[in-house]
Amino acid sequence: MEIVLDHLTKKFPGRGKNRQEVIAVNDFTFTIPDGKLAALLGPSGCGKSTTLNMICGLLAPTSGEIFFGDNNVTALPPEERGVGMVFQNYALYPHMTVEQNIRFPLENFRGKDRLSKEAMKERVLEAAKLVHIEELLERKPSELSGGQQQRVAIARSLVKLPKVLLLDEPLSNLDARLRLATREEIRRIQQETRITTVFVTHDQDEAMSISDLIVVMKEGVLQQVDSPQKVYDDPANQFVAQFLGTPPINMFDGELKDGQLWIAGEPVLRVAEGESVPEGQVSVGIRPEGFILLEDGAMHNEMVRPEITGRDVSVIFRNKAAKTDVVRSIISAEDWNHISGGEVHFDLKPAKVYLFAPESGERIRLKLEPLAQSAPQPETKAQTAAVPGLAEETAEDTGEAETMEEKTVEEIPVSARVIPQVMALEAREQMAAAVQSASAADAGGDAMELGRMQTTFTALNADGQSAEVVLETDAVDTYIAVDTYIKEGEL
Numbered sequence: 001m002e003i004v005l006d007h008l009t010k011k012f013p014g015r016g017k018n019r020q021e022v023i024a025v026n027d028f029t030f031t032i033p034d035g036k037l038a039a040l041l042g043p044s045g046c047g048k049s050t051t052l053n054m055i056c057g058l059l060a061p062t063s064g065e066i067f068f069g070d071n072n073v074t075a076l077p078p079e080e081r082g083v084g085m086v087f088q089n090y091a092l093y094p095h096m097t098v099e100q101n102i103r104f105p106l107e108n109f110r111g112k113d114r115l116s117k118e119a120m121k122e123r124v125l126e127a128a129k130l131v132h133i134e135e136l137l138e139r140k141p142s143e144l145s146g147g148q149q150q151r152v153a154i155a156r157s158l159v160k161l162p163k164v165l166l167l168d169e170p171l172s173n174l175d176a177r178l179r180l181a182t183r184e185e186i187r188r189i190q191q192e193t194r195i196t197t198v199f200v201t202h203d204q205d206e207a208m209s210i211s212d213l214i215v216v217m218k219e220g221v222l223q224q225v226d227s228p229q230k231v232y233d234d235p236a237n238q239f240v241a242q243f244l245g246t247p248p249i250n251m252f253d254g255e256l257k258d259g260q261l262w263i264a265g266e267p268v269l270r271v272a273e274g275e276s277v278p279e280g281q282v283s284v285g286i287r288p289e290g291f292i293l294l295e296d297g298a299m300h301n302e303m304v305r306p307e308i309t310g311r312d313v314s315v316i317f318r319n320k321a322a323k324t325d326v327v328r329s330i331i332s333a334e335d336w337n338h339i340s341g342g343e344v345h346f347d348l349k350p351a352k353v354y355l356f357a358p359e360s361g362e363r364i365r366l367k368l369e370p371l372a373q374s375a376p377q378p379e380t381k382a383q384t385a386a387v388p389g390l391a392e393e394t395a396e397d398t399g400e401a402e403t404m405e406e407k408t409v410e411e412i413p414v415s416a417r418v419i420p421q422v423m424a425l426e427a428r429e430q431m432a433a434a435v436q437s438a439s440a441a442d443a444g445g446d447a448m449e450l451g452r453m454q455t456t457f458t459a460l461n462a463d464g465q466s467a468e469v470v471l472e473t474d475a476v477d478t479y480i481a482v483d484t485y486i487k488e489g490e491l
């Protein structure tokens with residue numbers, strides 16, 4: 001059943017001295033296609049419940065209309081709309097069994113709609129099976145977990161075979177693990193039944209994970225109605241960009257000048273040919289995955305600390321133009337070896353960078369591109385860029401560099417591979433072990449200086465040739481490698 005909201009508005013009269021009326025829902029027009037799950041998403045007080053209650057019929061709109069398919073239901077009472085409703089608090093009858101609770105809505109059917117005892121029993125069993133609680137039918141609500149109680153509430157809303165299912169923050173009372181499991185359940189049930197569903201939540205992660213369509217709202221005003229991917233990739237404004245995404249988008253003060261985007265006095269991207277550039281201040285949003293770690297990256301930042309989450313590494317850094325104290329980037333573990341010392345440099349992925357008007361937060365749509373390519377670097381330099389000591393040596397003498405390259409390039413992946421393994425380890429002994437297991441031998445010669453630690457070990461390449469390698473680590477919470485280089489290139 002398609003749901004259409006047409007210029008729907010709800011105003012509440014003001015209370016107290018100034019009697020300022022509240023426009024809880026301001027002129028909402030959108031369509032939820034038949035069989036889809038739409039999430040109403042926004043911070044507390046933005047009008048989600050008010051919208052849902054109007055769709056359900058518990059609240060009459062101040063103006064505007066609601067259609068179920070071709071049917072104008074605006075004036076219909078809730079019981080004639082064919083909706084099932086689930087609330088945050090499960091609202092089960094404590095003195096009734098699970099079976100009686102689920103059956104309750106059917107008991108209200110009168111006249112020709114009245115079902116026989118057997119038909120009711122069958123319907124209750126069907127609904128219970130759908131939410132996987134058929135073995136709990138004899139229990140009382142007090143004998144169930146929160147997640148099971150919410151399933152009973154969902155079964156009760158489904159037993160009348162509604163054309164529309166409405167759920168108002170149904171997972172809020174569940175603990176974190178149950179919340180995850182139950183949201184998967186709701187998605188499964190919705191996909192099996194194909195009932196058009198409206199799901200209210202303030203949790204962007206929840207909305208992103210289960211819905212076909214996200215309706216983003218703020219203070220009673222519609223911000224964007226799109227698929228989760230589209231809302232994330234192409235936010236209508238700064239509010240939407242900041243509300244969706246974990247970790248959240250990073251905000252910077254920026255400037256458009258000379259056909260380039262500047263952050264903290266550095267050009268970081270350029271505006272594509274043919275775009276007219278409105279010069280001046282902009283707010284810049286950069287998704288955590290929008291940073292490319294590079295030795296000679298355009299954006300210079302102060303390194304704070306890395307965080308290891310398994311496959312990815314989160315690099316926390318500072319930039320004086322950032323609107324937050326620290327900025328969080330997510331890079332893949334392979335790029336890790338580009339970090340050296342107290343600075344991190346990034347190039348930016350243009351598709352992950354968004355511009356907004358500083359005052360209104362409206363999106364400024366400009367096609368951005370990487371800065372002009374710098375002169376192509378000799379291949380040896382590019383390959384050894386991660387190993388500063390080496391890069392200098394190879395560049396020094398081109399005659400010797402060729403033979404150097406042959407030998408050392410093989411060696412670099414060894415040291416590069418060592419690093420992600422080492423990062424996760426907590427003890428120096430384990431670090432030495434990891435170094436050895438990565439085909440390097442003879443760890444030793446540790447020295448502490450100013451919170452940093454150097455481990456010198458001898459790495460072997462495939463031919464059994466050896467080189468002395470210095471692994472520098474920064475002791476933050478764990479021992480974390482921030483740099484490695486080959487001290488003596490005598491291979």
Ligand SMILES: Nc1ncnc2c1ncn2[C@@H]1O[C@H](COP(=O)(O)OP(=O)(O)O)[C@@H](O)[C@H]1O
Nearest residue numbers: 012013022024043044045046047048049050051
């Ligand atoms: N019955 C009411 N009387 C007056 N104001 C109300 C009433 N219900 C909701 N509001 C106001 O309308 C706004 C939207 O509320 P609501 O729809 O409950 O938000 P949400 O569900 O998104 O948290 C809020 O400012 C709230 O205080």
Ligand SMILES: [Mg+2]
Nearest residue numbers: 045048049050
């Ligand atoms: Mg609410």
